[in-house]
Amino acid sequence: xxxxxxxxxxxxxxxxxxxxxxxxxxxxxxxxxxxxxxxxxxxxxxxxxxxxxxxxxxxxxxxxxxxxxxxxxxxxxxxxxxxxxxxxxxxxxxxxxxxx
Numbered sequence: 001x002x003x004x005x006x007x008x009x010x011x012x013x014x015x016x017x018x019x020x021x022x023x024x025x026x027x028x029x030x031x032x033x034x035x036x037x038x039x040x041x042x043x044x045x046x047x048x049x050x051x052x053x054x055x056x057x058x059x060x061x062x063x064x065x066x067x068x069x070x071x072x073x074x075x076x077x078x079x080x081x082x083x084x085x086x087x088x089x090x091x092x093x094x095x096x097x098x099x100x
Contacts, residue, residue, distance in 0.1 A: 036069045038086065051085035051095075052077035
């Protein structure tokens with residue numbers, strides 16, 4: 001193998017950098033950015049067994065936690081001011097505080 005001098009090393013290095021400048025940035029990691037992802041923006045949100053205020057509360061989710069939103073449900077059981085609920089796991093629901 002021939003020895004590479006400093007000048008050849010710099011040439012090859014600069015050619016590699018120049019070639020990398022023309023390659024578009026890949027969108028690695030975008031597959032993790034899902035459209036149906038919600039963030040808890042209040043102090044806490046109760047997670048219910050059914051989409052109704054009178055349903056059993058299973059647990060709480062707290063500020064800045066991310067949850068997958070699988071389905072939207074309009075509940076006949078209310079609440080009257082906002083009957084929209086989101087299914088977040090198998091048959092577990094949360095009510096949004098506001099829609100944006």
